[in-house]
Amino acid sequence: MNFRSLSRVAILLSLVPLLAGWQSAAPAPQGAKPTFATPLAEDVYNNIQLLKGSPAESVIPTMEQIRHTIGVDCSYCHVPHDWANDDKKPKQTTRQMFQMLGFIKSSYFGRQPKVSCWTCHRGDSTPAKLQLDPAASDRIARMIDIPDADKNKPAEQVFKNIQILKGVPARLVPTAMAGISTSLGVRCNFCHNPDDFSSDEKDEKKTARNMMKMRGDIASKFTLSNGFGCFTCHHGHQTPEIDEGKLVE
Secondary structure, rough: OOOHHHHHHHHHHHHHHHHHHHHHOOOOOOOOOOOOOOOHHHHOOOOOOOOOOHHHHHHHHHHHHHHHHHOOOOOOEEEEEEEEOOHHHHHHHHHHHHHHHHHHHHHOOOOOOOOHHHHHHHOOOOOOOOOOOHHHHHHHHOOOOOOOHOOOEEEEHHHOOOOOOOOHHHOOOOOOOHHHHHHOOOOOHHHEEEOOOOOOOHHHHHHHHHHHHHOOOOOOHHHHHHHOHHHHHHOOOOOEEEEEEEOOO
């Protein structure tokens, strides 16, 4: 059975509760329009977990969207003809990714559509990883000259107004800044006042801190987040994509 056939079966199955309700319902008052309960995903499909409470008719479009987002076919996560089977690791991973996505939306974006599976995956089952730009690293290293005696001290003892990077060895601060610069495709003055790097006057600096905090929270709560960083969402651009070719507003 191919995916199109599965879709047809799903539609037929979704009609069963409707027909049952229609046959057993009391006659509607004259002139009133009959109403039917919308079948839920768990009423039609076996082993529904994350989509419990969602309309059954939304399951297939959701699967199609995942397929498009990570560039795979159904058999990547599912055992064909045994769709409820949980044997495949990618299916378990996908469920955890949905939980992570829910955490990000609720904790940092007020459940607004600011992040999606596409934001990281861009049509690939494995999100792209940052390749640090040596030129950016050299440029920032020249800007941030750290005496040898201070390189292993905590960052907050060497630099002013350190918040998110507290406890990180000072020698790693230039590398962190180079990573952010490359990930967002910006220079230091995007977040910093060049005349006073410790200043918090720019909103972009506040946003960057909040996103770095988000990255730390994700790493602590989700074991599959190894390698997740600024580049995972930004891909070298200031504004991430929410869908193919569509930037986050």
